[in-house]
Amino acid sequence: QSALTQPASVSGSPGQSITISCTGTSSDVGGYNYVSWYQQHPGKAPKVMIYDVSNRPSGVSNRFSGSKSGNTASLTISGLQAEDEADYFCGSYVTSTTFWVFGGGTKLTVL
Amino acid sequence: QVQLVQSGAEVKKPGASVKVSCKDSGYIFTGNYIHWVRQAPGQGLEWMGWINSNSGGTSYSPRFQGRVTMTMDTSISTAYMELSRLRSDDTAVYYCAMVLSGTYYFDYWGQGILVTVSS
Numbered sequence: 001q002s003a004l005t006q007p008a009s010v011s012g013s014p015g016q017s018i019t020i021s022c023t024g025t026s027s028d029v030g031g032y033n034y035v036s037w038y039q040q041h042p043g044k045a046p047k048v049m050i051y052d053v054s055n056r057p058s059g060v061s062n063r064f065s066g067s068k069s070g071n072t073a074s075l076t077i078s079g080l081q082a083e084d085e086a087d088y089f090c091g092s093y094v095t096s097t098t099f100w101v102f103g104g105g106t107k108l109t110v111l
Numbered sequence: 112q113v114q115l116v117q118s119g120a121e122v123k124k125p126g127a128s129v130k131v132s133c134k135d136s137g138y139i140f141t142g143n144y145i146h147w148v149r150q151a152p153g154q155g156l157e158w159m160g161w162i163n164s165n166s167g168g169t170s171y172s173p174r175f176q177g178r179v180t181m182t183m184d185t186s187i188s189t190a191y192m193e194l195s196r197l198r199s200d201d202t203a204v205y206y207c208a209m210v211l212s213g214t215y216y217f218d219y220w221g222q223g224i225l226v227t228v229s230s
Contacts, residue, residue: 036216051216098170
């Protein structure tokens with residue numbers, strides 16, 4: 001199973017919005033709405049920010065939003081803050097299997 | 112408060128095996144899926160497989176099939192992952208993560224265990 005494709009890095013200034021893409025296939029991202037996004041600060045475990053394409057867990061800021069079109073999912077962070085600087089990973093269930101797959105990760109830099 | 116607490120760092124020689132543990136202190140293992148995910152230094156997340164805490168059923172990534180074994184001891188709410196025939200590129204932080212039954216995302220994570228493979 002190939003990893004999902006994410007840009008290696010994105011950057012933005014405080015207050016701006018950024019979008020991170022996650023491209024897969026019709027077997028994973030495009031299969032069902034089981035795409036999730038994780039934030040990881042250095043030396044820490046990942047934390048789920050978005051699940052099932054566009055749902056936010058309790059406690060996650062509404063500045064984080066998710067969407068999907070075809071085989072590409074996207075994470076948008078609006079009103080960038082310094083604490084948003086982290087690595088972001090997408091993940092997806094692989095349909096017709098019992099497998100999961102992750103993206104390679106995107107490093108977000110807040111300028 | 113759900114917490115997944117993992118065992119300490121390990122150093123192993125190439126060809127050896129490593130067995131790491133993940134203890135659930137929140138008593139939610141039951142009926143849910145314990146996944147193992149690894150992250151090589153400076154790299155992305157790599158899914159390894161899961162074990163169902165009720166049935167003991169497993170599913171392993173084809174990349175690790177034949178080298179990985181996931182087990183559980185429900186009496187002490189602890190999951191284990193054993194990786195054999197270690198190579199230097201198995202050096203990574205190994206996380207356990209829980210997917211609640213009926214959901215499709217990793218809701219709770221352990222703190223991670225650094226496994227170093229070096230001669």
